[in-house]
Amino acid sequence: MPSVRNPILPGFNPDPSIVRVGDDYYIATSTFEWYPGVQIHHSKDLANWELVIRPLNRKSQLDMRGDPDSCGIWAPCLTHDGEKFWLVYTDVKRKDGSFKDCHNYIVSAPSIEGPWSDPVYANSSGFDPSLFHDDDGKKWFVNMLIDHRCRPRVFAGIVLQEFDPAANKLVGPKKNIFKGTELDLVEGPHLYKRNGWYYLLTAEGGTAYEHACTLARSRDIWGPYQVHPENPILSSKDAPFAALQRAGHGDIVETPDGKTYLVHLCGRPITQKRRCVLGRETAIQEAFWKDDWLYMKNGPVPSLRVEVPGTPDDSKYWAEQRYTFEKELHKDFQWLRTPETERIFRLGDGKLTLIGRESIGSWFEQALVARRQTHFSYDAETVVDFSPTDERQFSGLPAYYCRYNFFYLTVTADSNGQRELLLMSSEISYPEGKLRMPLPEPIQIPNEGKVKLALTIRGDKLQFYYALEDDKLKSFGPVYDASVISDECGGHQAHGSFTGAFVGMACSDLNGTALSTKFDYFIYRPVKYGSDRYEI
Template structure:
């Protein structure tokens, strides 16, 4: 019997919201501080997925300048009604400390490929918004309540309020409809209707080892909601050695044949650790209903399966993405994102030099504003990355190269600069501690181009360099990929490792670097 291999979306792809419209399936995932916002996928068979254009392409929809790392886009939610696609998302402007400065927005489109409308501001009472379309035509917003007051749970329950699509605003009373279970940290609501009940699926336990998916139901939309007596539906807590960890934040979809599936967050940490540079990924589970109307994993138990039975749909694979990008297209490929700011001609060009990606150096790797970086997700535990760069720095304030980046606190950077001659070496930040590996630095004054390579082997990263792409020399020692993980050093981030091409010019003169290609090969 054909099976779905989990995870279905590898690398940094958390908080998946899933939707079926006729014979098409869609998933939206969180993108945090990366632009454009909200990564979207399309499938015909639930097993094979293609990346389609991101939803939030304009600064008027999403301005991330100054957003903290692991802020920005949290938990987008997609829905559909009467020919219109709806996308809700949270933009988090401050995430540490007692307060959460955030706004929840709504955009619409007639096609999942866009274009998406200008945003409608809904509220800011808490994150994880979801829009439910009831049978009578009414629309209802759900989100969790953030409570900063002393002595209160920060996760104050699930709120419900009606949305008026004609006036494009929330209306009527705000009701708290569910406070969760003893697992705590109740968030991520999804509401759906089946056999006369309103079912509320929530995430609980936080995004780490206690993560879970819990179901409750009510005969009325405003409750009271009764929790599944055998909760949670799914969790990996208490099973630290299981290959898929941190399972929770589920969303449900029903196929054309009446089969039910849950997409959910998961992580694949290095054995014996909670570290995974691929970040939180998306998996899919087949579900069944009990006679008394509760949801269960089809394979039994609460642990997510590594393989799920395929639905009764014709296989529909998509062409594989080529390993090499020669930057010949007029715009960046969909696999790329930029850090907080859109790819604009002021700092990025694919036309000034045909077949090259030109980046003008701007702010440092520690900036929350105007970095010049184009990056793609790390999606495999074993892979090689290669680029060829032409660059002529004339000051130590100018740098360019290949970076493995989690955030401004944790990264590894193979860069070329000018410091008494052209120098090629590795600089890094580990928990915010900056370091230059001078002992392994290469003098590259005679090089006309710089071939840069990285090899990832599970937890180890090794950089290489070459003047011709034929003879390679290791630069520095092996580096720990575990440092590019959500929970490294207790920082509790929410993204994953990104592989970037970047340039900095701290003098403000915009010295450019030209990148000929980028190769990403798994294995």
């Protein structure tokens, strides 16, 4: 049987929810503050996956302006009831501190391509909702419960309540059916039914290196739930040298021939500081049932290679991507928070025009269009046409994690209007969010003409380059530590940064005059470099 090398969805693709409909498999993953919301990938064989849709793509469904970093869309759950698809998700408006403002919604569609409905509000009692379709026709909504009194913890357990699709609301009693185990921080619930047992799969241990999957079962959906005799069923917490770390938050699927697989998030740290520059990724493990309990085929530590029905084709993964800008933005690209795209970008004449808005650190409206970093080493390149009048207008090429953590090569001007190149970085500046000073000395350039901007990342080393007109690229600035563009340096306490590294194009006009800039193309070129341990 062929095997696939984990992760199956490399780069920022956390909190996977998987469903099979006939011969088709779909995985939904979290997108947090990146718009449109929720990524759904499709596969026929569990080996080769393609992004098919981001269903939360209009203002009536999602508006994240003001959502802090690593808030927004958390842990979607994708299911099918035999007639249509259901997607439940959380839009988090605040996560730090004792209070967490988490609003849960439900959308549905006749096919994966849509049309996806406007959202139905469910509740705001916690995050990570899922929808379970019981064999008697009832639908059950489960989510973790937040208790700000912290008695004994903020993560207070898993709550169950019936959902009435005719009335479009939760109905009947609700109950805390599972308080979690000593692993703590219980979240990410999924319900299943098999052989008369109800199974509750949860994530525990937080999202860092203690993360785990816990399984419990009951004869009654309301409980009590008995914990798996060899809990956790999946974790890297006791295997610090395993290639896949931070393993947890899973979901279960069966193949047409009866095999069982678990998809889960993971991270692949680099450097001795153990930083996951690609964020939390999606991996897969083969499982089996014994005595009505689920076990991982190769034990609880996640395997790097797993047998699956299909043979992976890695050619697309290593192919150079040259993006041009014709009628629509390529599906690899996303932007931050806003559904009003006409205010931040437009396409025409083969160019991407970004409309200068707020700073690159804004939580409201910024013109930043970027794609995920999905390789540990790569080159990126673009050409910018921008005519700033002062230092408050800048546009260029950022390597970005969040407002507290980015590197940014810009075309800007000094206070006299002389155009120049300026490098800005905000390395691990939490909680101030300040630029790292002193900035590298700017390079004066002519006031007219296009500028080629580029960067290379080789593992933990980042270098910027520039060229005027048809000149050759020249390096600019120091070699930066690329590993800080990672969850571990994302500007929050442990278990608090949830996205991944991006690279792309940005434009800011802090004068409020909406000065625009044009980009001719964008290149993302994967590079095979360094230890094979970290590459697919």
